[in-house]
Amino acid sequence: MKRVFNFSPGPSMLPNVVMQKVQQDLLDWEGSGMSVMEISHRSDEFLALAHLAEENLIKLLNIPNDYAVLFLHGGASLQYSAIPLNLGKNNKADYIITGHWGQKSEREARKFTKTQIAVDTMAELRLPTQQELNLDPKADYVHFAHNETILGLEFNYVPNTQAVPLVADMSSNILSRPIDISKYSVIYAGAQKNISISGLGLVIAHRALIGKQKPNTPGLLSWKEMLDNECMLNTPSTFSWYMAGEVFKWLIAQGGLANMQKINEQKARLIYDFIDSNDFYHNPIEVNSRSVMNVAFTLADESLNNKFLEQAKEQGLTNLKGHALFGGMRASIYNAMPIEGVQALVNFMKSFAKKV
Numbered sequence: 109m110k111r112v113f114n115f116s117p118g119p120s121m122l123p124n125v126v127m128q129k130v131q132q133d134l135l136d137w138e139g140s141g142m143s144v145m146e147i148s149h150r151s152d153e154f155l156a157l158a159h160l161a162e163e164n165l166i167k168l169l170n171i172p173n174d175y176a177v178l179f180l181h182g183g184a185s186l187q188y189s190a191i192p193l194n195l196g197k198n199n200k201a202d203y204i205i206t207g208h209w210g211q212k213s214e215r216e217a218r219k220f221t222k223t224q225i226a227v228d229t230m231a232e233l234r235l236p237t238q239q240e241l242n243l244d245p246k247a248d249y250v251h252f253a254h255n256e257t258i259l260g261l262e263f264n265y266v267p268n269t270q271a272v273p274l275v276a277d278m279s280s281n282i283l284s285r286p287i288d289i290s291k292y293s294v295i296y297a298g299a300q301k302n303i304s305i306s307g308l309g310l311v312i313a314h315r316a317l318i319g320k321q322k323p324n325t326p327g328l329l330s331w332k333e334m335l336d337n338e339c340m341l342n343t344p345s346t347f348s349w350y351m352a353g354e355v356f357k358w359l360i361a362q363g364g365l366a367n368m369q370k371i372n373e374q375k376a377r378l379i380y381d382f383i384d385s386n387d388f389y390h391n392p393i394e395v396n397s398r399s400v401m402n403v404a405f406t407l408a409d410e411s412l413n414n415k416f417l418e419q420a421k422e423q424g425l426t427n428l429k430g431h432a433l434f435g436g437m438r439a440s441i442y443n444a445m446p447i448e449g450v451q452a453l454v455n456f457m458k459s460f461a462k463k464v
C-alpha cells in the first residue's frame with residue numbers, strides 16, 4: 109500500500125492514524141459486532157460518541173459555556189441560508205468580501221435578507237484594513253470568510269464590529285490554531301477540510317442569538333430546533349460525526365491547537381519562503397494576507413503546468429492543480445498534512461525548476 113501526500117483543498121487528506129482506527133472499527137465498533145454506520149443515532153453508544161466529540165471540541169477550542177455547539181447537515185453552504193434566517197430581525201446584513209466564498213455566501217443570503225457589501229478587496233488579493241470596513245450599526249450581523257480557500261488569503265485580525273454580531277466562515281482554517289471564541293458570535297465550517305469527511309456542518313453560536321429565527325424557518329435550518337433536539341431532528345450524518353470525534357481525539361494527542369499552530373506555521377513558512385526565494389514560482393497574495401492553510405502559486409512559464417502536475421504525481425504529490433478561478437497550483441496543507449509532505453513538495457519544486 110502506498111499513501112501519497114494529498115494536497116486536495118477538500119475533501120482533504122485525513123491523518124493516517126485516524127484512517128487506521130476507522131479501518132479497525134469498520135466491522136466491529138467498540139465490541140458491538142457492528143459498524144458505527146449501522147447503528148441508531150439514538151442508541152446509547154452513538155449518543156456517548158456524540159457527547160464525547162462535543163466535549164473534546166469544547167476542550168480543543170476552549171469554547172465558553174455561553175456558546176452552543178451544533179453538528180448539522182449541509183456542510184458550510186447550507187449555513188449561507190441558515191445565518192440570515194436565524195439572525196434576521198432588521199433584515200439587513202453586512203458582508204466583507206475577500207474572495208470566492210465570501211461572494212458566494214453573500215449571493216445566497218440575498219434570498220433572505222438585504223445584503224450590503226462592507227468592503228470588497230477580492231480583486232486586490234489582499235485583506236481590507238479595519239478602517240476600510242464600511243459597517244452599518246443596524247445590520248443584523250457582519251459576515252466574513254476567515255480563510256479564503258481558493259486564493260489562499262486568511263484574516264490575521266478579528267474585525268471589530270462593535271455590538272453587531274460577527275459571523276465567521278472558518279471552513280478551511282478551523283482547528284488550525286487557537287482562537288478567541290468570545291470575539292465571534294457565530295463560527296461555522298463544513299467538515300471536509302479540517303474536521304472530518306463531508307456531510308457535516310459545524311456551528312458554534314452564542315446562545316443569546318439562538319431562538320430568534322424567522323417564522324417558517326425550516327427545522328433543519330433552525331439553530332433553536334436543532335439545539336433543542338440535540339441535532340437529531342432527523343438522522344444526522346453519523347459517520348461524518350464519528351470521524352470528527354476521531355479527528356478531535358487525534359488533535360488532543362498531538363498536543364492541541366497550540367501545537368498545531370506551531371506545526372502549521374512551520375509548514376507554511378517552508379513553502380512561502382521557497383516560493384519567494386526564486387523567480388520560477390510566484391505567490392500573488394499580499395504577504396500579510398497569506399493563508400497558512402492554502403498556498404496558491406503560479407509557474408512563471410504556464411506552459412509547464414501540466415508537466416509540473418504529472419511529475420509531482422509521479423513523486424506521490426497529488427491534487428496540486430489550482431482552482432479554475434485562479435489557475436496555477438494550490439497546495440492545501442491542512443492539519444493532516446505532515447511537515448514531511450511539505451518538505452517533499454518543496455524538494456520537488458526545487459528539482460523541477462532546475463531541470464526545465
Ligand SMILES: *Cc1c(COP(=O)(O)O)cnc(C)c1O
Nearest residue numbers: 183184185209255257279280298
Ligand atoms: C469549502 C468551503 C466552503 C463550502 O463548503 P461546503 O461544505 O461544500 O458547503 C465554504 N466556505 C469555505 C471557506 C470553504 O473553504
